[in-house]
Amino acid sequence: MSTWREDLGTSNEAISLMQSIFANVSDAILVIDHEGRIVRANAALEQMTGWTEDELIREKHICELCLGMATCMEETSCTDCFFKRVQMPSFEMKLRTKDGRDYPVAASSARLPEESGGKLVMILRDMSAQQRAEKERYQHKLTHFAIQAQEEERKRIARELHDGIGQALYSILVGLNVVRQGNPGEAVMQHVTELVNMTSRAMEEVKRMALELRPSALDDLGLLPALRSLMKRVEKTFHIQVELHVQGEKRRYSAPMETALYRIVQEAMTNTAKYAQASQLGIMFENREKEVVVTIVDDGIGFEVEKTLNFGKGLGVFGMKERAQLLGGTVDIRSAPQEGTTVIVRIPLPEEGILDDDSRLDR
Ligand SMILES: Nc1ncnc2c1ncn2[C@@H]1O[C@H](COP(=O)(O)OP(=O)(O)OP(=O)(O)O)[C@@H](O)[C@H]1O
Ligand SMILES: [Mg+2]
Known part of the structure; x- marks a missing residue:
């Protein structure tokens, strides 16, 4: 079997293999001459920058593509750039794209021996x-x-x-x-x-x-008693009839989980009170084997969810989603004008024996 080195010197097959590698690898490869002009560029560089091969080869100087570089130690100035060095095994660079964006890449460069023209080869990996x-x-x-x-x-x-x-x-x-x-x-x-x-x-x-x-009940008695007292306050203040149904074993959860669920339900109820013109609000609390699911339903005027949340300035729903996400859960809001609103919260339960790291905090 011939060696790679022998193949390179002799076989057309090896040359075509090298060309194929150059054309098909996902990293961008470019070759720069002594003046800094780009003399070779592969398809990955075209894809990253948006410039075609014709626009790049002999038309672009490396400085037109480079928006700055940094080594792991520090930002590096133009006068001390990779172009002047023999070899830089690893640095970060910002690439300027044709449409003016900057594109973060991990780069390395090496100067070819003088007998191969002494050009500089750069390899860039997309880090976006x-x-x-x-x-x-x-x-x-x-x-x-x-x-x-x-x-x-x-x-x-x-x-x-x-x-x-x-x-x-x-x-x-x-x-x-x-x-x-x-x-x-x-x-x-x-x-x-x-x-x-x-x-x-x-x-x-x-x-x-x-x-x-x-509410001190949240810390002392747990989520359900705290929710019950919240419900009473909402009923009294906003004249909305609130019902709570609980399915599954009643138990305490970790402090972050009880706090998150309480705050999410509180925000959903406040939104119903503020906007829904609802007369009834139902909370279904399901303690399943691997997750807790809380569904909050109102019979109010509803709203267009995507439009309202994408263009609104409120932070309530955003906060609900963030709190759930921090515990690996989700908040899903379903609503339409005149259809009422349903908020579905799912939080996974940690597996038996695995202590929630934050369970000691926040109580
Ligand atoms: N149950 C609901 N019924 C009708 N509209 C709702 C309901 N819940 C939310 N909305 C609509 O969604 C919008 C966004 O709610 P969100 O809680 O994110 O913000 P906010 O309540 O306006 O402000 P913040 O919560 O920051 O005080 C509300 O302004 C309201 O238009
Ligand atoms: Mg709100």
């Missing part, structure tokens, strides 16, 4: 999908931290309201009642009664705000 995936991962992480920080802050403010202002108002109420029991004159009595009523209303308001920020 990888960079997109990395950006998405980073955004996911950021959202996760933002949601967690927001939840912690809500918990802190709810505690402050309850223990600080709530307690202070209670002390004022006790004091006013003591004054009332001392039988002051009629005018003072009337004044004190007014103050008692105002203080009671302020206490109710503080309690409502603390509950809305972070």
Whole structure:
């Protein structure tokens, strides 16, 4: 059997194999002469840049394609560019496309021996999908931290309201009642009664705000009791009849999962109250073997989902989806004008014995 090296020198078959490799590999290959002009380019480079072979060969200088490069250590200046070096095994580069976009590539370059003309060969690998995936991962992480920080802050403010202002108002109420029991004159009595009523209303308001920020039932008793108390508040405030059906074993889930499900249902109910003009709202809570499915249905005016969500400025639905996604789940919204709205939330349950990393946080 002949060696690769022997084949290269002698056989037409080997030359045609090399040409075929050059034409068909997914990495872009280009050859640059001493002045920096492109003298060879394969089909992958045409695809990446949008320029045809005719537009590239001897027409384009490498600097017209290069929007800057960086090694793993630092950004590199034009005067110290790969073109002047004998070999650069690995660097990143931004390629300028015909339509003016920049295209991230992982590159390597090597100078051919003088007997082959001393030209520079570059190989470029498309990194756009990888960079997109990395950006998405980073955004996911950021959202996760933002949601967690927001939840912690809500918990802190709810505690402050309850223990600080709530307690202070209670002390004022006790004091006013003591004054009332001392039988002051009629005018003072009337004044004190007014103050008692105002203080009671302020206490109710503080309690409502603390509950809305972070119901202690969610931490102490779990998701279903917290949802029941949320339902009662919605019924009372918005005059919507709310029903909850639970299927499957009732149990506690990890803290992040209970918080996420609570916030998602809360947002869906708030949206129904704000926009749907609904008279009824149903929540179906299904505890399945491998997932929890919560379906929230209203009989309101509905809306065009894609159009509204793509062009609207609201963050509620976006937040619902983000919260579900962070736990590997989904939120699906089905609606049409005059058809009511259905929100379906699916969150997978972690397998038995696998502890959710975040389960200690956020409770
Ligand atoms: N149950 C519903 N019935 C009718 N329209 C709805 C319903 N849920 C959502 N919508 C429509 O979808 C839009 C987007 O909702 P989303 O919760 O994302 O934003 P928002 O409620 O407008 O603002 P935010 O939640 O940030 O306060 C709403 O403005 C409303 O037009
Ligand atoms: Mg909303």
